[in-house]
Amino acid sequence: MSHHLSISEGHHLPVAGSKEEALYAIGARFESSDDIVKAAAKLQKEGFSCYESYTPYPVHGLAQVMRLPKSILSFLVLGGGISAILIALSMELIPTGLIYPLMVDGKPTNFSALPQFIPIVVALTLMISAVTAVAGMILLGGMPLFNNPMFAWDLFERGASRSFFIAIEAHDPKFTTASVTELLHDLGGLDVTAIHLEASDKE
């Protein structure tokens, strides 16, 4: 890591995106999962709050050092599952017991025949819970999102899913171009780049 000495001035920073547009973030690439965990820990310590790390696979320990709370998805799925039970039971019992009682072989059609209604309750509960889990993951993760300012950075666009990146966003209260550039270099970040927004007519 020591072969990357810090640059005190951020003026020679490579620029991605369109220079005329606002600065979105300053990004850096890291060599390994260990480097990115260390860098995130340092940023957290320095008091940055608007930064994001990008990794090709879940890096354990990263969420902890970034102080991200536990995902609330499990509660959403529990809610989905409980509502599915209620939906399934009302779908079966209200019509079968009250609106269109369907007599087959003289079997009871009301609540006293609960066991025969259970298989559908199980099937629907599992189905709706799964739909909640996937929809929840997509929405909580900020998806679907088909463009992202980060894609202005060529290196990121080609390697988002294969390399480790950190981007400190310009609206962070502690953000100044010079200090952030220097900090990222100090942390061992490679290819430190200023990412500007792209002109709005371009994709």
Add this chain to the structure above:
Amino acid sequence: MSTLTTNAEAVTETPDLEILARPPQVLNNRDPKWVTGAVCSIVEGKTPLWWWIGFTIAATFAGIGGACILYMIVTGVGVWGSNSPCFWAWDITNFIFWVSMAHAGSMISALLFLTRQRWSISIARVSEAMTVFAIMCAGVYPAIHIGRVWFVWFLFPIPNNYGMWPNFSSPLLWDVFAVTSYLTVSSLFWFAGMIPDLSVLRDRATTKIRRFCYGIVSLGWLGTARQWRHYEMMYVLLAGITSVLVVTVTTIVSSDCATSVIPGWHATIFPFYFMVGAVYSGCATVLTLLIPLRLAYPQLKELITASHLDKVCKLLLFMGSCVAYVYVMELFNAWYSGNAFERGAFWERFNGLAAWYPITCLSINLIVPQLFWFKKIRHCLPVVFVLAILCNVGMWFERFMIVTTSLIHDFLPSSWHIFHASIVDILTATGTVGIFFTLFLLFIRFVPVINMSELKATLPDSQPGHAAEEGHGLKS
């Protein structure tokens, strides 16, 4: 005392690391970059000739099957061999055969994930694909076997003016919900697990169209720490949900038979009977798919190692032994019940009109899986491939035996009547095989066949603190 000291000494002196170490997840100490390249090259490379040949054959069979279904719809179910008293035959046999086969995929990707069997990571994607496609093949039958397909909406609880309302106490309706939820959940599990990998293909895409298509299906995945946190939680939850499905779907499907009063069907052992057979035939299918896949793409041999296949063989052996146990128990129950009809049903099964179905089924399913006790056989892949296909043949005969032999020997001996499959039956069945392989070949060409992100996270290179060490743990 003395043994304790010697044991302690042995441990401190020379622990045999080779034996203690788990077999590597990926051979030759490959790094994450190599894994990405190896898996993506299958999708990105030129379409090989064998693929076109295989696809043409599979799609032709699928097309013929489709034509047969169309012919059946416009003519009526009379074009099938099913007739009184054997009203259910190849339609339900194939439905059960396919939907059961799907279960091994769920078991491998969900149950083995929850029990932290890391070896299952490499084969999970292919197994899930098998699950989804097998359920699709199964789904062909329930709708068409009702005869008047245009009334299929009667199965769904749609409020309507006719006062038609499904009978929720019927296992046939449970089936509708079980299979629908199974297809939905397993497709979601498969797709959601694929999102990070699809974004890799998006990033590597060289043409605009590819980039656009993979961009759409990867939903804008970036791999941020926030996304991974929710993703990992989702994966655990879906694995939990899918594991429950492994048990419930076959239980409900088996209720189609078990809740009726037909001797030979009316048995409490049926849910277990169907489930072990399901995982057994699914493991056989996974082997049937993986062995040629490794041959076609040699780089996969380092990712789907001989040790992984060996473990699938062992799972197959275990499930095959459970199947053997159930066969014996079923016969024992029939005898022990003291019920003349139950005993009669099993007597006729082995001595009646269609004795060759159970004899084929039993001779395959009792012998073939037991061959996997031998390491030499488990490690000889051509033999494993042939045995795995035989296992599936055996399982098909088992489903056929269960469905038909009980029906053809009904309560009136005067109406006993052997079932003969018609050409439409046969071509529809081969059509589903065609559909299965068509979908599987498309899967190979368009989607990463291995869960790269999950696999990369298990590599020695990705472990915390790896950079500080000299080597990669026990291996070096």
